[in-house]
Amino acid sequence: MNPINRRQFLKTAALTFLAFAGRALAAPLAAAEKFFHEPPWRRKKPYWGYAVDITKCIGCGRCADACKTENEIPREPFYFRTWVERYILRRSGEVAVDSPNGGIDGYPPPRDPESIAQSFFVPKLCNHCEHSPCEQVCPVGATFKTEDGVVLVDRKYCIGCRYCIQACPYGCRYFHPTLQVADKCTLCYHRIKNGKRPACVENCPTGARMFGDLSDPEGALTKFRESERTQVLKPHMGTEPKLVYKGLDKEVR
Amino acid sequence: MKDISHLLRVAGIFVLVVAGFLVVRHFMVPKSFGEVGHYRADAVDEIRALKQHYSGDAACPACHKGQSQEKAQGGHRGVRCESCHGALQEHVEQPKSVKPGKPKESEMRSFCGRCHEKSLSKPPKFPQQNLKEHNPGIACDQCHPAHKPQ
Numbered sequence: 001m002n003p004i005n006r007r008q009f010l011k012t013a014a015l016t017f018l019a020f021a022g023r024a025l026a027a028p029l030a031a032a033e034k035f036f037h038e039p040p041w042r043r044k045k046p047y048w049g050y051a052v053d054i055t056k057c058i059g060c061g062r063c064a065d066a067c068k069t070e071n072e073i074p075r076e077p078f079y080f081r082t083w084v085e086r087y088i089l090r091r092s093g094e095v096a097v098d099s100p101n102g103g104i105d106g107y108p109p110p111r112d113p114e115s116i117a118q119s120f121f122v123p124k125l126c127n128h129c130e131h132s133p134c135e136q137v138c139p140v141g142a143t144f145k146t147e148d149g150v151v152l153v154d155r156k157y158c159i160g161c162r163y164c165i166q167a168c169p170y171g172c173r174y175f176h177p178t179l180q181v182a183d184k185c186t187l188c189y190h191r192i193k194n195g196k197r198p199a200c201v202e203n204c205p206t207g208a209r210m211f212g213d214l215s216d217p218e219g220a221l222t223k224f225r226e227s228e229r230t231q232v233l234k235p236h237m238g239t240e241p242k243l244v245y246k247g248l249d250k251e252v253r
Numbered sequence: 254m255k256d257i258s259h260l261l262r263v264a265g266i267f268v269l270v271v272a273g274f275l276v277v278r279h280f281m282v283p284k285s286f287g288e289v290g291h292y293r294a295d296a297v298d299e300i301r302a303l304k305q306h307y308s309g310d311a312a313c314p315a316c317h318k319g320q321s322q323e324k325a326q327g328g329h330r331g332v333r334c335e336s337c338h339g340a341l342q343e344h345v346e347q348p349k350s351v352k353p354g355k356p357k358e359s360e361m362r363s364f365c366g367r368c369h370e371k372s373l374s375k376p377p378k379f380p381q382q383n384l385k386e387h388n389p390g391i392a393c394d395q396c397h398p399a400h401k402p403q
Binding site: 055058060069070071088109116141143144145146154156157189190202204205207 | 293372375
């Protein structure tokens with residue numbers, strides 16, 4: 001038998017090590033890959049989601065009104081967990097967006113209908129992002145995502161630094177004027193955990209707002225997401241919202 | 254022994270600082286923080302226990318059977334009772350003392366118009382009327398019963 005030299009020995013040892021390491025790491029790497037790419041509602045149950053059908057919204061504002069009642073939000077403008085925006089796309093290319101009192105008082109019909117190419121309503125609320133910027137920037141852990149996918153604020157623990165309000169790309173947070181904490185949509189967590197629907201969904205007269213369990217393959221929301229072509233707001237932000245829109249125009253931000 | 258006394262002093266200070274940190278941390282970090290994630294697990298239960306104002310439609314037919322059946326047959330079957338009558342959880346709990354509201358006769362045109370006033374922002378298929386031209390001054394429910402509109 002030929003004695004092997006140092007170079008051959010090191011080469012063989014390195015290759016053997018790599019072969020074993022590759023096999024040993026394959027399973028955990030595949031698991032990690034699955035963990036990061038698979039939606040969380042495949043492994044967690046329930047996992048709440050939300051959908052808005054823009055083609056059904058009539059801009060009545062019952063949702064924003066019900067939200068304020070249900071969650072005891074101050075009535076004066078500027079404090080909204082959910083609101084309705086009206087988009088007016090003019091033939092000139094100009095885009096106008098308004099939301100007087102969040103749509104609670106309704107919208108008078110537009111004054112100059114001849115100049116308008118298209119107009120529609122867009123209900124807005126917290127997107128309950130899978131990778132939520134507001135949760136990431138909170139310095140004390142007062143904003144968090146629950147095991148069922150809802151982004152909440154711990155009112156006792158929030159220090160009121162307002163960093164999350166700056167961080168939200170969707171403008172869905174505000175500073176609660178009396179409690180002095182950051183506040184946002186909870187998907188009516190106190191309702192959904194008791195088998196009810198969020199107040200905005202409950203009060204939408206046209207069924208434009210939908211709420212449901214993403215982990216239920218037979219659920220109405222899953223069926224809606226599978227049968228309709230939907231889009232999220234600002235997909236380039238990588239926030240992965242669990243709120244999807246049907247009939248979203250490119251002008252909607 | 255004399256040679257390492259200065260090291261022992263530093264070690265003593267180090268132990269004191271770590272012990273102090275642990276004591277302060279014990280009082281600063283709230284109970285249940287970190288049990289589930291980087292947050293106070295008790296906060297979930299606190300939010301869950303908040304008061305409900307809207308009851309939902311399931312409770313209504315028990316007492317208001319006629320109206321519920323009527324509504325189920327008409328164009329307003331998809332509209333929830335509380336969308337027009339307001340938040341009624343208290344009424345469900347105390348039906349005698351808390352009474353639901355309903356739109357006044359004089360305010361009916363603007364109340365119904367919130368949904369049904371003609372606007373090009375609304376989906377064209379949705380039933381809409383120009384309220385200035387459509388029978389001005391007459392309350393809507395004279396022709397369109399609210400629970401079963403035609």
